[in-house]
Amino acid sequence: MKTTPAELLATPELGELESFARSAQSRAQFSSQPKTLLVAVQLGRLPTPDLSELQALAMSAGARVLEQSVSRRDRPDPAMFIGSGKVEELRQICTDQHIELVIFDHELSAGQQRNLARHLGCRVLDRVALILDIFALRAATHEGKLQVELAQLEYLSARLVRGWTHLERQKGGIGLRGPGETQLETDRRLIGQRVKALRKRLDEVHRQRENRRRGRNRDQSLKVSIVGYTNAGKSTLFNRLTHAGVLAADQLFATLDTTSRRVFLNPGQFMVLSDTVGFIRALPHSLVQAFKSTLLETVHADLLLHVIDAADPESQAHQQAVCQVLEEIGASHVPRIDLFNKTDLVGVAPRGEPGPCGRISKVWFSAEKGLGLDIVRQAVAEFGWPRHSQFDLRLMAPVDSGPVPVNPQSLL
Ligand SMILES: Nc1nc2c(ncn2[C@@H]2O[C@H](COP(=O)(O)OP(=O)(O)OP(=O)(O)O)[C@@H](O)[C@H]2O)c(=O)[nH]1
Numbered sequence: 001m002k003t004t005p006a007e008l009l010a011t012p013e014l015g016e017l018e019s020f021a022r023s024a025q026s027r028a029q030f031s032s033q034p035k036t037l038l039v040a041v042q043l044g045r046l047p048t049p050d051l052s053e054l055q056a057l058a059m060s061a062g063a064r065v066l067e068q069s070v071s072r073r074d075r076p077d078p079a080m081f082i083g084s085g086k087v088e089e090l091r092q093i094c095t096d097q098h099i100e101l102v103i104f105d106h107e108l109s110a111g112q113q114r115n116l117a118r119h120l121g122c123r124v125l126d127r128v129a130l131i132l133d134i135f136a137l138r139a140a141t142h143e144g145k146l147q148v149e150l151a152q153l154e155y156l157s158a159r160l161v162r163g164w165t166h167l168e169r170q171k172g173g174i175g176l177r178g179p180g181e182t183q184l185e186t187d188r189r190l191i192g193q194r195v196k197a198l199r200k201r202l203d204e205v206h207r208q209r210e211n212r213r214r215g216r217n218r219d220q221s222l223k224v225s226i227v228g229y230t231n232a233g234k235s236t237l238f239n240r241l242t243h244a245g246v247l248a249a250d251q252l253f254a255t256l257d258t259t260s261r262r263v264f265l266n267p268g269q270f271m272v273l274s275d276t277v278g279f280i281r282a283l284p285h286s287l288v289q290a291f292k293s294t295l296l297e298t299v300h301a302d303l304l305l306h307v308i309d310a311a312d313p314e315s316q317a318h319q320q321a322v323c324q325v326l327e328e329i330g331a332s333h334v335p336r337i338d339l340f341n342k343t344d345l346v347g348v349a350p351r352g353e354p355g356p357c358g359r360i361s362k363v364w365f366s367a368e369k370g371l372g373l374d375i376v377r378q379a380v381a382e383f384g385w386p387r388h389s390q391f392d393l394r395l396m397a398p399v400d401s402g403p404v405p406v407n408p409q410s411l412l
């Protein structure tokens, strides 16, 4: 039976790593729809976990979610993350419901994962492995596939170091002395070689990307990147503004690559607009690193359009998660306009709100319904061509107030 990367990450088998390294992408799918139990723990004073996002992630990866469990602990148990009483309770659920896969909404250590799998009698995945698996499933371009495989191998190799060091003790002893390698060393070496080869290939791809970016820089257009939490509606907005037809779907991480298009705003005013990978809470560090080049479009932008799903009750936390990732990739200094999308779902009329400098810094709109898009375009134009917007401001002054003495510099 074939093993998927997710399965391998769940119950790592030494010796299978070579084939995993060769074709991690091609097998990046659950063979069926495993019956799944989701587990989250409210730790200390942290807010009660909301399992709806984990459920969406699990379903994106092909899981069939049958049961959910939320419990409370002061801190994670070092051996199994949850206490032995809870483990017993979950084991019973697994038996009764014929559960095949248990997914934790946390990062588990290799030891915790192994112990849990043994006690629960089924595969156990953590949140990081699940996100990596979805990325593997979605990666479509050569670059995307290389990036995901690199992130998966780095996740795996960190576990080899931490989780399987006990195997090194098998070295030495009667009949085992002398030359030869432990399985652990072999696997480490294989992963190391593969990681090196992937990095080399990615470097080439990145050089090409950098050349393309330099070419775009020469054309002096305003560079604008759409960023935001996954599923916020970034690609829908991109399509509305560019008519590009990139995939926009009700699924997490529908977009993994960066697409750029030149967009006309006003006579003589163009922007190069880019749509890229979405962010998520606790985005695995290895993924952020592997996708750094894709995300560089964001760092080098003149302006970020931060799309926020106004209808999502978690939107506040999502905005914070986006800001954290922007900081991690070194893009927190890039000016931002907040775009509150999906206003059709919350019954809010489209509008723009000026920031301290007088330019529109927040927009409420609906990408899908095409409402408020003119305000989004105006906000970008005001940012890119401030003098032009001062002219507009003067025109917008009440008619009976007479000519407004505007010193253009005072408005900047
Ligand atoms: N009701 C409503 N739905 C919207 C709106 N904008 C986008 N959507 C829906 O939200 C879902 C996600 O849209 P995408 O544009 O793919 O979101 P994204 O941010 O690009 O997502 P990822 O690429 O997965 O990170 C799709 O089902 C869209 O139809 C909107 O204004 N109103």
Ligand SMILES: [Mg+2]
Pocket: 234, 235, 236, 247, 248, 254, 255, 276
């Ligand atoms: Mg998208």
